[in-house]
Amino acid sequence: MLLQIQNLRLWNDTLSYHYWQRPGVIRLTKVYIYNVSNPDGFLSGEKPKLQEVGPFVYREDMEKVNVKFHENNYTVSYQHKKILQFVPELSIDKNTPIVTPNIPLLTLTSLSPKLGYLLSKTISIVLTAAQLKPFINVTADQLVFGYDDALVSLAHRFYPKHMRPMERMGLLLGRNGTLTEVSSIKTGYEGMEQFGYIDSLNGMDRLPHWNEEPCTSIAGSEGSFFPPRDITKSDLVHIYDKDLCRIIPLKYVERVEKDGLAADLYRLPNNSYGDSAHNPENKCYDANDYDAVRGLQNISPCQYGAPVYISNPHFYEADPELLDAVEGLHPQQEKHETYFKIQPKLGVPLEGKVRIQLNLKVTQAKDVHPVRDFRDFVFPVMWLEEGITELTPAIKGWLYLATVIAPHAVPIGSYLMIVGGASAVIFSFVRAYRNFVFARDPSLEILEMGRRSLRxxxxxxxxxxxxxxxxxxxxxxxxxxxxxxxxxxxxxxxxxxxxxxxxxxxxxxxxx
Known part of the structure; x- marks a missing residue:
């Protein structure tokens, strides 16, 4: 076991380092977009009729760049480099037309009630002249990777630098290329209890989006390694997601098997998102102007102020009122839960899916003409699934050797060494005895004859x-x-x- 742990630690040029630095596993991101089939009907008071369109599948080629081991090898810093490539054979046409809420417009108008009547009317005049509407027609590819929008361009130009959004509007636009965020994780050199957990982000040991613990905590895995449960004996691990600006808890359920390897199954607890009545640790996520709802969580502080809220896909395990307010959603555990299967001895994920739904919480702006009929509503926009289903044969072989063969090979090798050592001792004894009885050294016999003669x-x-x-x-x-x-x-x-x-x-x- 000690040998396994030493090989697992993130030391330069080890097997685990190469697996971590450039995994080589097939990591897929699947996007499902909700097409609104009755936009005018919704503005007239109907329930929105949503049609799930997808999947749009992207292969994520990922590696860590600018890798630097720090003093004593306790931590290593790096930047993520991600390239998302469309996989047409697993997807529907990425140019499929979509009707979706106008997120930049509704973000602006949701803030207008706080701005006062005069400023709200000014905004209304400008937006009316620009002929902006609460729903837009785009292709799926545009919604995912960006389209030009006048309001986003203005925000990019005039927002403070640390709050400045991208130049274009795209739900996954910021995921392509080398991320500016510098992460530092623990290598396991000090111990495996927090192996693979984040130590700092951009030099900070807490998340700046929130004010209190545990919401400010960054003590979670970035997804490559977890503290081995056989060592920690803990039923809870955490994973950090930059786009959600928080760590997500995963709770142990049971021991399972994956491809002939033992695995611990973890699931997202049903009280992870939402109100503090069901989970006191969620209190620090609540915004002052938001009545918390079970299964729904505010992440607007890290989304440039846009009223974006996360939930499980199809409002799985959320307050039934959220599901009853729309048509076309059908939550299922198998399709919509977040889970991981983690090897308990090594902490390596054998399979895992993070499934998140993005929702837009719209506040009605009666003084802004283009959106005055858009009532207070939590509007589902899309959901995505990120993760791995299969490991490469090389990684499977390494894990099988380390967790199945090695534990049996070491005792057998020890026994063979004991038997071999005992045999060597016996052989040496017999040989020495034979040499003593049948000695060929004449001097020994001369001395013996001399002794007898003297006697x-x-x-x-x-x-x-x-x-x-x-x-x-x-x-x-x-x-x-x-x-x-x-x-x-x-x-x-x-x-x-x-x-x-x-x-x-x-x-x-x-x-x-």
Missing amino acids: RGSSFIAHQQHKLLLHHRDSYVLLRTMPHAMTACLDPERDRDDVQPIIDYTLINQEA
Whole structure:
């Protein structure tokens, strides 16, 4: 397990670094747009009749650029580079005509009640002269990636730089190219409890759009890695979404399997969006002029002040009044929930879908003629699904090796090492014993003979060289005695009569 964790940490040139820096997984963004089939009827008081048009599928090629590891390797900073490419074989015609609310116009008119009667009438005159209408006709591609709009151009020119919108109106226009936001995440060097979580955004450790915790928190994953549940033992993880300017909670549901790999299933809790009565942590998201509704959340502070609110697609798990106010929406858990399947040992997502619906909360402006009949309403505009369904074979192989094969291979390898070590010890012992019993070293036998001779006191090794004949198995070895061996241990005068000359024999092995 320790080896797995060391390989998982985001160190330069590791497997996990290459997976994180340029994932290579097929990440798709699917867009569904609500076409309004009765715009005039709605202005006359009817329920809006919505027709879901889509999907419009875009492949997201993503990599991290300007990567920099900081001191001690605790964090690494980077910028996202995203390229969205249309996938026609998975989509309907991107030039499909759409009738949708005029978002720049309705954003402006929703603010007019706060501006006073005189300024509201001035706005009404200007908008009437410009012949602007509350609904517009555009293609799906224009709505997603931008069309020219006079009000957006004016806002881009005169808004303060830090609040300045794009030059054109497009729901996903800001997602293409290298993002200006500089993110820094935790590499796991200090510990895996917050592995992959964001440490700072543009040098700040909190979100500037909100005033209180936990809404200001950035402690969430950017989607590549999560803290492994086998280590944290926590049933809750978070993911950060820049476009929602908040972190989204994901709660553990159960253990499942994905492509032969164990996975933990997480779902978005049903009280994640909406009023603080159902979730006290949502109180800091509520705007002063907005009565919070279950399943609906304000994100206008990070949408250039536009009254944009998020929910689950088709108002899934939201207040029934939101669903009853429109026609054509049919919430289903399988199609509209947000979920992730995360490998519990490594924290790598095996599958995941973030599904978000964008709604425009319109405040009626009775003094502005072009929109005076557009009543207070939460109007669904579109919903999108982002995520991965399958990993590449190479990544699957790496995960299978790390989580299935390695845990079994390490104990087996340990046992083999123990058996091998024991065998080596036994072999060495046997070999040493054989060498001791059947020694070929003559000096050992000479010393032993000398010891026995001294004990008996019946032999003496003379000063001159003598030859000893030793028998070893079926061969004979001719040796020479050392001339002065152990003479100091004998008394020459006392033992002179007992000394027998040692005769020099030459023997031949007759057996050969």
